[in-house]
Amino acid sequence: MEEDKKKKQVMVAIDESECSHYALQWTxxxxxDTIVDSHLIIFTVQSAVDVGYIFATSYGSAPPELVTSIQERNKKVAVALLERAKDICSKHEIEAEPLMEIGDPKEKICxxxxxxNIQLLVLGSHGRGAIKRAFLGSVSSxxxxxxxxxxxxxKKND
Incomplete structure (x- = not known):
């Protein structure tokens, strides 16, 4: 770990979108040459969707098995996403550390x-217009x- 403290800390935040995979590939x-000697972290966030709240407001209450099943599925998707990203990095002869958190992506990334102690954060842009950004928010912004x-x-040029 002492060696990592001397290295630059670079983090690429990814999700399931094509734009985040493009950002990783672009990086x-x-x-x-800039990041080959850095400590590269591939970071993803599982959204903490309150399934219980959704079902309680719509149907009464969510069965605990359903909540557990959805959480397990989300975790499997996130783990697979990180493994794929780590494999892509390996093909470029760059070792990456995969990390996952649960919560609001923009807050967890920051x-x-x-x-x-990240020194460079790389994100993909979804390319949403002003109206969608206003309603959906923008992690990158x-x-x-x-x-x-x-x-x-x-940003991916089309």
Whole structure:
């Protein structure tokens, strides 16, 4: 771990979207020489959807088995996502540390930046318009304004 403290800390936040995979690939293709000697963290966040609340307001209450099943499925998806990303990094001869949190993605990403002393955060851009961003929010916009490090937002050109 002493060796990691000397290395630059770079984090690529990913989700299931094509734009986040593009951001990871872009980072590996374009910043390879910069990050090859860095400590690269691949970070994903499982959304903490309150299934119990949804069912309680609609149907009375959610069976505990259903809640557990949904949580287990979400975890499997996140683990598979991280494994895929780690394999992509390996093909570029870059070792990456996969990390997963549960909660609100924008908040968890910024917390991880602080916790791991990240020096560069890379995110993909969903390319939403102003109206969708206003209603759905934007993780990348939030992180640009709140992360305590430089943030690189990679936008896929169509």
């Amino acid at each position: 590996l293709d374009n910043l390879h 917390e991880a930046v602080d916790k791991f 939030y992180c640009v304004n709140h992360a305590k490090c430089p943030v690189l937002v990679v």
